[in-house]
Amino acid sequence: MAMDITLTKENLSSNFKERFVTYCQDTKVDDAYMETQWQAWEKDPGLVVYRAGKDGATVGWIAFNRHTSTIETLLVEPGWAQKGMAARMLDDLIRK
Numbered sequence: 001m002a003m004d005i006t007l008t009k010e011n012l013s014s015n016f017k018e019r020f021v022t023y024c025q026d027t028k029v030d031d032a033y034m035e036t037q038w039q040a041w042e043k044d045p046g047l048v049v050y051r052a053g054k055d056g057a058t059v060g061w062i063a064f065n066r067h068t069s070t071i072e073t074l075l076v077e078p079g080w081a082q083k084g085m086a087a088r089m090l091d092d093l094i095r096k
Contacts, residue, residue, distance in 0.1 A: 004054065005053060005088055005089065005092060006052070006053050006054075006092075007050040007051070007052055007089070007092050007093060008050065008051050008053060009048055009049070010049050010050070010051050011049065012038075012042060012047075012049055013049070013051075015058065016051070016061045016075070017038065019061065019075050020034070020038070020073065020075060021034065023073075023075055037072075041063060041072065044065065046065050046066050046067030047063060047064070047065055047066075047072065048063075048064045048065075048066050049061055049062070049063050050062045050064065050089075050093065052076075052085070052089045052092070058077060059076065059077050059080045059085050059089075060074065060075050060076040060077055060085055060089055061073075061074070061075045062075075062089055062090075062093055064093065071090075071093075074089060074090070076089070
């Protein structure tokens with residue numbers, strides 16, 4: 001079964017930050033790291049955020065550093081993780 005998604009470039013958004021904060025809290029990541037990482041992303045001109053969408057809904061985000069070709073983080077919305085969405089998002093990013 002195909003899961004057609006679309007990756008759309010966007011700026012750092014409040015929705016992405018909310019999901020990043022939730023992820024950090026759920027995984028017991030130190031608050032100082034979380035804030036330091038967010039501040040670094042805000043200052044990094046090489047950071048590109050892709051929002052993954054399916055049928056008008058946001059299913060996740062990829063923070064990608066185009067200068068170092070590094071995926072900084074990949075976040076999948078709850079309910080989509082068990083549907084192979086992370087792998088699909090990576091596949092689509094590679095195709096870009």
